[in-house]
Amino acid sequence: DTAVSQTPKYLVTQMGNDKSIKCEQNLGHDTMYWYKQDSKKFLKIMFSYNNKELIINETVPNRFSPKSPDKAHLNLHINSLELGDSAVYFCASSPGWRGEVQYFGPGTRLTVT
Amino acid sequence: AQSVTQLGSHVSVSEGALVLLRCNYSSSVPPYLFWYVQYPNQGLQLLLKYTSAATLVKGINGFEAEFKKSETSFHLTKPSAHMSDAAEYFCAVSDSGGGADGLTFGKGTHLIIQP
Numbered sequence: 001d002t003a004v005s006q007t008p009k010y011l012v013t014q015m016g017n018d019k020s021i022k023c024e025q026n027l028g029h030d031t032m033y034w035y036k037q038d039s040k041k042f043l044k045i046m047f048s049y050n051n052k053e054l055i056i057n058e059t060v061p062n063r064f065s066p067k068s069p070d071k072a073h074l075n076l077h078i079n080s081l082e083l084g085d086s087a088v089y090f091c092a093s094s095p096g097w098r099g100e101v102q103y104f105g106p107g108t109r110l111t112v113t
Numbered sequence: 114a115q116s117v118t119q120l121g122s123h124v125s126v127s128e129g130a131l132v133l134l135r136c137n138y139s140s141s142v143p144p145y146l147f148w149y150v151q152y153p154n155q156g157l158q159l160l161l162k163y164t165s166a167a168t169l170v171k172g173i174n175g176f177e178a179e180f181k182k183s184e185t186s187f188h189l190t191k192p193s194a195h196m197s198d199a200a201e202y203f204c205a206v207s208d209s210g211g212g213a214d215g216l217t218f219g220k221g222t223h224l225i226i227q228p
Contacts, residue, residue, distance in 0.1 A: 041151075101159055102215075
């Protein structure tokens with residue numbers, strides 16, 4: 001049983017396309033997150049989502065939008081993809097807000113050509 | 114604003130030697146501190162977490178970390194390195210204020226184990 005799963009694992013696409021990455025957690029957690037890991041392995045929070053409350057990192061372009069159909073899912077939609085969007089994207093979940101352990105998915109490697 | 118500094122982007126030790134990975138944090142409120150490990154092409158796995166219950170925290174795989182408030186440090190150690198410890202290690206902080214802005218990570222330390 002995978003606690004936090006992401007699909008697809010690899011995504012190769014061209015500039016200007018729109019793509020989505022799906023995330024599902026079966027831990028019953030209330031909070032989900034999206035992180036971006038760049039080529040130097042630096043991890044940065046993009047979004048936090050809890051009970052319909054969304055917190056957006058101010059540096060994230062508005063081409064990125066999270067969508068949560070229910071508490072167990074937080075999908076990431078990216079419009080008009082750019083070369084700089086190439087990275088590994090990680091979904092995570094935690095029981096609540098601050099100080100809770102976050103459980104990470106396996107990551108989605110996005111390559112924009 | 115909170116931040117994390119990991120000294121040394123690469124650390125190399127011999128198998129059986131002491132592992133020491135350094136982490137210093139900055140936070141305006143009492144922090145929650147974490148160490149995560151990332152094996153190649155995998156997600157992040159929690160090694161240990163500091164919650165203020167004890168300054169010495171024991172984690173999985175023989176790792177432990179000591180919280181030192183006066184030094185704003187949370188260094189990770191393991192007495193005897195094993196080849197399977199080769200991975201990327203991340204220190205992270207989450208402060209105890211309100212809201213939910215996720216974890217702030219250090220830039221990571223790549224641990225190399227020499228046979």
